[in-house]
Amino acid sequence: MYAVIQTGALMGIDAEAVSVETDLANGLPGMNIVGLPDQSVREAKERIRTAIRNSGYVFPLKRITVNLAPADSRKEGTHFDLPIAISLMVASGSIPQKRAAAFAFIGELSLDGRVHPVRGALPLAIGLRRLDMRRLVLPRENLPEVSLLTDIELYPVSSLGEAARQLSGEQDLKAVVFEREQRRQLPVKRNLDFSEVLGQEPAKRALAVAAAGAHNVLLCGPPGAGKTMLAARFPGILPEMDYEERLETMIIQSISQKPGSSRGETGVRPFRQPHHTVSAAVLVGGGHRPEPGEVTLAHRGVLFLDELPEFRRSALEALRQPIEDRRVTVSRLNGSVCYPADFILLATMNPCPCGYRGVPGKECACTETQIRRYRNRISGPLIDRIDLVIDLWPVQCEELAAGGGGLTTAELRRQVENARSIQSERYVKNDAQLNSRLSSGQIRQYCKIGASGKLLLEQAYRRFGLSARAYQKVLKLARTIADLDSSVSITDLHLAEALRYRCHYV
Amino acid sequence: MSEIFQIDRAAPEFPESLKGIPRAPKRLYAIGDLSLLKKECIAIVGSRRATPYGLEVARHIARQTAEAGLVIVSGLAGGIDAAGHRGALDAPAGQTIAVLATGPDICYPASNRSLYNVIRKCGLVLSEYPPGTAPRNYYFPERNRLISGLSRAVVVVEADLKSGSLITVNWALQQNRDVMAVPGNITSSLSRGCNRLIQDGAWPLLSSSGVLEYYNYETEKPPAGKTGQAAADLGTDEKVVWKLVRQNDGKTAAELASLYPGPAGQLAGILTVLELKAYIRLTEGKIYIANI
Numbered sequence: 128m129y130a131v132i133q134t135g136a137l138m139g140i141d142a143e144a145v146s147v148e149t150d151l152a153n154g155l156p157g158m159n160i161v162g163l164p165d166q167s168v169r170e171a172k173e174r175i176r177t178a179i180r181n182s183g184y185v186f187p188l189k190r191i192t193v194n195l196a197p198a199d200s201r202k203e204g205t206h207f208d209l210p211i212a213i214s215l216m217v218a219s220g221s222i223p224q225k226r227a228a229a230f231a232f233i234g235e236l237s238l239d240g241r242v243h244p245v246r247g248a249l250p251l252a253i254g255l256r257r258l259d260m261r262r263l264v265l266p267r268e269n270l271p272e273v274s275l276l277t278d279i280e281l282y283p284v285s286s287l288g289e290a291a292r293q294l295s296g297e298q299d300l301k302a303v304v305f306e307r308e309q310r311r312q313l314p315v316k317r318n319l320d321f322s323e324v325l326g327q328e329p330a331k332r333a334l335a336v337a338a339a340g341a342h343n344v345l346l347c348g349p350p351g352a353g354k355t356m357l358a359a360r361f362p363g364i365l366p367e368m369d370y371e372e373r374l375e376t377m378i379i380q381s382i383s384q385k386p387g388s389s390r391g392e393t394g395v396r397p398f399r400q401p402h403h404t405v406s407a408a409v410l411v412g413g414g415h416r417p418e419p420g421e422v423t424l425a426h427r428g429v430l431f432l433d434e435l436p437e438f439r440r441s442a443l444e445a446l447r448q449p450i451e452d453r454r455v456t457v458s459r460l461n462g463s464v465c466y467p468a469d470f471i472l473l474a475t476m477n478p479c480p481c482g483y484r485g486v487p488g489k490e491c492a493c494t495e496t497q498i499r500r501y502r503n504r505i506s507g508p509l510i511d512r513i514d515l516v517i518d519l520w521p522v523q524c525e526e527l528a529a530g531g532g533g534l535t536t537a538e539l540r541r542q543v544e545n546a547r548s549i550q551s552e553r554y555v556k557n558d559a560q561l562n563s564r565l566s567s568g569q570i571r572q573y574c575k576i577g578a579s580g581k582l583l584l585e586q587a588y589r590r591f592g593l594s595a596r597a598y599q600k601v602l603k604l605a606r607t608i609a610d611l612d613s614s615v616s617i618t619d620l621h622l623a624e625a626l627r628y629r630c631h632y633v
Numbered sequence: 634m635s636e637i638f639q640i641d642r643a644a645p646e647f648p649e650s651l652k653g654i655p656r657a658p659k660r661l662y663a664i665g666d667l668s669l670l671k672k673e674c675i676a677i678v679g680s681r682r683a684t685p686y687g688l689e690v691a692r693h694i695a696r697q698t699a700e701a702g703l704v705i706v707s708g709l710a711g712g713i714d715a716a717g718h719r720g721a722l723d724a725p726a727g728q729t730i731a732v733l734a735t736g737p738d739i740c741y742p743a744s745n746r747s748l749y750n751v752i753r754k755c756g757l758v759l760s761e762y763p764p765g766t767a768p769r770n771y772y773f774p775e776r777n778r779l780i781s782g783l784s785r786a787v788v789v790v791e792a793d794l795k796s797g798s799l800i801t802v803n804w805a806l807q808q809n810r811d812v813m814a815v816p817g818n819i820t821s822s823l824s825r826g827c828n829r830l831i832q833d834g835a836w837p838l839l840s841s842s843g844v845l846e847y848y849n850y851e852t853e854k855p856p857a858g859k860t861g862q863a864a865a866d867l868g869t870d871e872k873v874v875w876k877l878v879r880q881n882d883g884k885t886a887a888e889l890a891s892l893y894p895g896p897a898g899q900l901a902g903i904l905t906v907l908e909l910k911a912y913i914r915l916t917e918g919k920i921y922i923a924n925i
Contacts, residue, residue: 328890332897348918485685485918490822494682495711499744518918520885586909608898623909624902 130217130224133231133260134210135251136195136202139417139464140378142247142254144231146196147207149214154190160211162195165203174236175212182240182288187219201461203416206245209234209264212287213294222294230282230294231260233269235386240287244268244387250378252276262302264290268387274305275374281305319360322535326522327353333517333628335539338364339546340562340607343450343472343512345435345630348519349486354475355433357519361473362398362429364539366547372427375467379426383419397428399470403437407445412466417457422449422468435474436504443509446472450512453564472513476505486521514563514600515628546610562607567599574602576617583619587626601625635753637737637764638663646670654782654808658761662737665757669704669728674783675844676706676805677720678798679713679790680823685916687791687823688716690815693841694788695720699727701850706730706784708776709745709752713790713798718748722755729756732779734772736764759783777801778808786811788844789835792826799826802835813838813847866910870895874903875912883919 128151135142158172210232216222235243248269267283280302284290292298337344346354401421412420449455449468479498483489604625609617640661648670695705695717705721707714709731721729737760740749781804792798814835817824831837907913
C-alpha cells in the first residue's frame with residue numbers, strides 16, 4: 128500500500144516542495160526513512176510511532192519505507208513529523224488518500240500526539256504557495272507568523288488526532304484565511320523621542336539625512352556625548368515598512384526565532400545590537416547548518432555596532448561584502464545559503480582609546496601612535512562604505528539647563544518619509560530605491576550639479592584632500608539633503624552640508 | 634635613492650653654527666638641499682603626544698616663521714615635531730631640516746615616512762650618524778644638541794616637566810641660543826614644562842608671529858577682510874554665521890546650532906563654505922576663527 132503527502136523543505140529562507148512517499152510491505156516490521164534525512168528527521172520515526180499509537184490509531188506492523196522526494200537534497204527540521212505520520216496513516220488506511228492529497232502539512236509531533244510549532248513556517252508556506260499549494264495544515268502556534276499571507280487557506284491543528292479526524296471527515300474542516308489589512312496602525316512603542324536629546328541639533332539633522340537616504344553612519348565622540356542615546360532613537364525616524372518589507376522581516380524572524388514564539392507581525396523595524404566580542408560567524412551568519420547572522424536579522428532595519436573599533440578585525444572585514452551586496456552568502460559543508468542583509472549600519476566610536484581627546488577638563492594621555500592604531504582598526508574599505516561621519520561633543524551644563532527640546536521624532540520622521548517618497552518616485556524605473564544605493568552611473572544621471580557646485584567640490588577636493596570615493600559619497604548625500612529640502616536640483620548649500628559629514632581623519 | 638652627502642668639519646658646507654658648540658660633530662651626513670645649512674634656523678620642539686592645541690600652534694608658528702624665510706629645524710618625531718615640519722612645508726617656499734637620531738637614510742618613526750620623503754625632496758635630512766645606523770635611545774638626547782646648535786632659537790610648544798624637549802633647551806642654554814616657549818593652560822600637564830620655562834626666563838610666545846617679532850622681522854599683517862568686520866565675498870546668511878563664530882570662538886557645531894536661528898542643516902552647509910573660504914577652521918570638532 129502506497130501513499131503520498133506534500134510538505135516542504137527549508138533552504139535558507141527559501142523552501143522547496145517535498146513529497147513524502149510511504150509504502151507498507153510485508154516483511155520484518157520496521158521503519159526506514161530515505162531521501163537524505165538528517166538527524167532530526169531520522170529521529171522522527173520514534174515520535175511518529177508513539178504519537179500515532181497515543182492518538183488512538185494503529186501503527187501498522189509492516190515493513191515501512193518512507194521516501195522524501197526529491198531524494199538528492201538534504202532534509203532537516205522537525206516539521207517532517209506530521210506529514211510523515213499522515214502519509215503513514217493514509218497508507219495504512221486510517222485516512223483517505225484523496226482528501227489528504229489536497230493539503231500540504233508541516234508540524235512537529237510530541238509523544239502524546241500533540242502538534243508542536245516549527246521553525247520556518249512562514250517561508251515554508253510561501254514556498255508551497257509558489258508551487259500553487261494553497262492549503263496548508265500547520266501547528267496552531269505557528270498561525271500568527273503566517274498571518275501576513277492572505278491568499279492561502281490555513282488549517283491550524285493542535286494534535287495528530289485532530290488532523291486525522293478532520294481529514295477522515297469525522298470533524299469539520301475549517302480554514303483560516305487572513306485578510307490583508309489596509310496599513311494597520313500599529314501600536315509602536317515610542318517611549319524614546321529625539322526631543323529628549325538636548326543640544327545636539329546638528330547630529331539629529333545628520334541622522335535624519337542618514338534615515339532619508341539609508342546611508343550608513345558613524346557617530347564619533349567622547350563618552351557621555353550622547354552617541355548611544357541618539358542611536359537608540361534612530362529607528363523611530365525610519366519610515367514604516369511596506370508589505371514586502373514586513374514579509375521579509377517576518378520570514379527571517381520565522382527561521383531564526385524559537386518556534387512559535389512569534390506573536391505575529393509587529394511592523395517594527397529590526398534594531399540589532401550585537402556585542403563587540405561577536406565573532407564573524409555570528410555577525411554574518413554561519414554554523415554547521417548555515418544560520419542567519421546579525422546582518423540578516425537586521426534586514427530592513429538597523430545594525431548598531433557600539434564601539435566599532437573594539438570589534439574583531441575579522442568580524443568587521445566580514446561586513447564589507449554584505450554592506451556592498453545587501454545580501455550575504457554563507458557557504459558550509461552542507462551547501463551554501465544566501466540570506467538578505469539590507470540594513471543601515473549605525474556605528475559609534477571614541478576619538479581616541481581613552482575617549483577624552485579634545486574634551487575640555489579631561490586629560491587625554493593617548494599618544495599619536497595609540498590613536499592611529501585605534502583608528503586603523505577600522506579599515507579604509509569599511510570607512511569607505513560609511514557615508515556620514517558625525518562628530519559629537521558633550522553638551523555644556525548651561526545648555527542642558529536651558530532645556531528646549533528642539534526637533535522631535537515625529538517631525539524628523541515626517542521629513543524622512545517625505546524624502547523617501549520623492550526618491551521612490553524618482554527611481555520608479557530603477558532597481559535602486561534609495562540614494563545610498565546609486566551606482567556610479569546612476570550618480571552621474573541623478574546627482575547633477577551646476578558649475579558653481581563643481582567649483583565648490585573642486586575647492587573641497589584640494590583643501591580637504593577628498594578621495595574619488597569620497598567625492599561620490601558627497602554627491603549621494605547631497606542628493607538626499609536636496610530631497611529632504613524637496614528640492615529638484617542640488618544647490619551649493621546642499622553640497623556644502625554633505626561635505627560637513629565627511630570623514631575627517633581617514 | 635637620492636645621494637647621501639658626507640660633510641666633514643673642514644668642508645665649506647659644514648654649518649658655522651655647529652662649529653662653535655661643545656662636542657661638535659666631526660662629520661655630518663645629509664640628504665637634500667645643503668644650502669639650507671647656510672640659512673638662519675629656528676627649532677620647534679615639543680611633546681610627541683601633544684594636544685590639538687599644541688599641534689595647531691606648532692603648525693602655525695612654523696608656517697609663519699617659514700614664510701619669513703627662516704628654516705624650521707626639528708627631529709621628525711610624532712606630535713609637535715611633525716607639526717613643525719608640516720607647518721614649514723605649508724608655507725610657500727617654506728623650508729625645513731629634519732635632524733635624525735638614525736642614519737639619514739632611515740626613517741624613524743616609520744609612521745612619518747611620507748613626511749620624511751617630502752623633506753628629503755624639498756628640505757634637508759641631517760644626521761651625525763652614518764647611513765644605516767639604527768636608532769638607539771641614547772642617540773636622541775645627543776641628536777638634540779644639533780637641533781639647538783643649528784638654530785638661533787629653540788621654540789618649545791608643549792612639554793611636560795620631564796621631557797626630551799627640555800634636554801634640547803639645556804643644550805640651547807649651553808650653546809648660548811635663545812629659548813622661547815608657548816604658554817598654555819596651567820591645568821594641562823603638557824603645558825607645565827613650557828610655563829615653567831617662561832617662569833625661568835624663556836621668552837613667551839604670545840602669537841604665532843612671536844618669533845618674527847622678537848627678531849624684528851617684517852610680519853605679514855593678517856588679511857584685513859577676514860578678521861575685520863566686513864567680509865566682501867560672503868552672502869547674507871554666511872555673514873550671520875560668520876558673526877556668530879566671531880562672537881563664539883572655539884565652540885562646537887552643536888553649541889553654535891543652539892544660537893543659530895535657522896535649521897541645523899543650513900548651518901552645517903554654511904560652516905563648510907566658511908571653512909572653504911578660509912574664514913574658519915575646525916580642530917577636533919571645534920570651530921575657530923581662522924588666521925590666529
